[in-house]
Amino acid sequence: MLEARELTKRYEGKADRPALDRLNLHIPGGEAFCLLGPNGAGKTTTVNLFLNFIAPTSGQALVGGVDSAREPLEARRRLAYIPETVMLYGALSGLENLEYFTEISGGRRLVRAELLALLGEAGLAEEAAFRRVSGYSKGMRQKVGVAVALARRAQALLLDEPTSGLDPLAANEFAALVEKLRKQGMAILMVTHDLFLAKQCGTRIGVMQAGRLVSVFGADDVDHLGLERAYLEQFRGAAA
Numbered sequence: 001m002l003e004a005r006e007l008t009k010r011y012e013g014k015a016d017r018p019a020l021d022r023l024n025l026h027i028p029g030g031e032a033f034c035l036l037g038p039n040g041a042g043k044t045t046t047v048n049l050f051l052n053f054i055a056p057t058s059g060q061a062l063v064g065g066v067d068s069a070r071e072p073l074e075a076r077r078r079l080a081y082i083p084e085t086v087m088l089y090g091a092l093s094g095l096e097n098l099e100y101f102t103e104i105s106g107g108r109r110l111v112r113a114e115l116l117a118l119l120g121e122a123g124l125a126e127e128a129a130f131r132r133v134s135g136y137s138k139g140m141r142q143k144v145g146v147a148v149a150l151a152r153r154a155q156a157l158l159l160d161e162p163t164s165g166l167d168p169l170a171a172n173e174f175a176a177l178v179e180k181l182r183k184q185g186m187a188i189l190m191v192t193h194d195l196f197l198a199k200q201c202g203t204r205i206g207v208m209q210a211g212r213l214v215s216v217f218g219a220d221d222v223d224h225l226g227l228e229r230a231y232l233e234q235f236r237g238a239a240a
């Protein structure tokens with residue numbers, strides 16, 4: 001579903017090394033790939049290439065076989081994106097935001113009961129759905145973001161540090177939600193600095209360093225402590 005083929009990004013004026021260097025990666029539906037790595041390793045660059053926020057220098061970012069750079073709208077239709085902070089209209093309720101974002105994405109117009117059911121599926125309490133988003137916590141905003149992804153029937157989900165700043169309970173709830181989406185068949189690429197979250201959500205865990213994917217673990221092949229040890233050994237004394 002999500003595939004990177006020799007995907008490379010070199011930012012202008014940065015001749016020393018590419019931000020992303022020939023990444024090859026395939027994430028089928030039902031799999032969650034968690035991308036770890038130090039600051040500047042190339043994780044967000046990877047996500048931004050799938051979203052066509054930036055153009056690749058060479059190689060391809062494919063979504064369901066569609067090249068994000070060549071057919072951005074077609075690729076984008078299959079994707080949902082949850083950044084660190086989900087941008088919503090503060091003056092509107094969660095329900096109204098969901099209605100608005102579903103409509104502008106060109107999907108079928110959903111009736112109120114369907115919208116409420118989606119917010120419920122994303123874990124937002126019904127009474128909260130009618131309140132202004134300006135009073136929402138970060139975790140509640142993330143849930144509206146997930147409801148938008150559900151409404152759009154996205155086949156792939158990109159997440160960039162979605163739990164940073166969430167308290168442990170909210171982060172745990174979010175991880176359970178991601179797992180549910182994965183089990184429903186979504187392909188998930190999640191960037192995180194949280195090794196615990198990566199272990200909790202990922203079916204595979206990749207570690208990036210200086211634009212390269214340097215190691216990949218199967219989630220069943222490593223426990224949390226083993227992952228932490230491998231990560232620290234990789235980077236102790238090394239710069240990204």
Ligand SMILES: Nc1ncnc2c1ncn2[C@@H]1O[C@H](COP(=O)(O)OP(=O)(O)OP(=O)(O)O)[C@@H](O)[C@H]1O
Nearest residue numbers: 011012014019037038039040041042043044045046
């Ligand atoms: N717009 C840009 N122009 C120039 N260089 C950039 C730009 N965006 C990112 N870079 C560089 O590309 C490299 C990879 O950055 P990227 O944001 O992908 O790293 P990251 O792994 O997501 O880091 P972090 O964990 O800090 O979010 C870094 O060297 C960064 O300075």
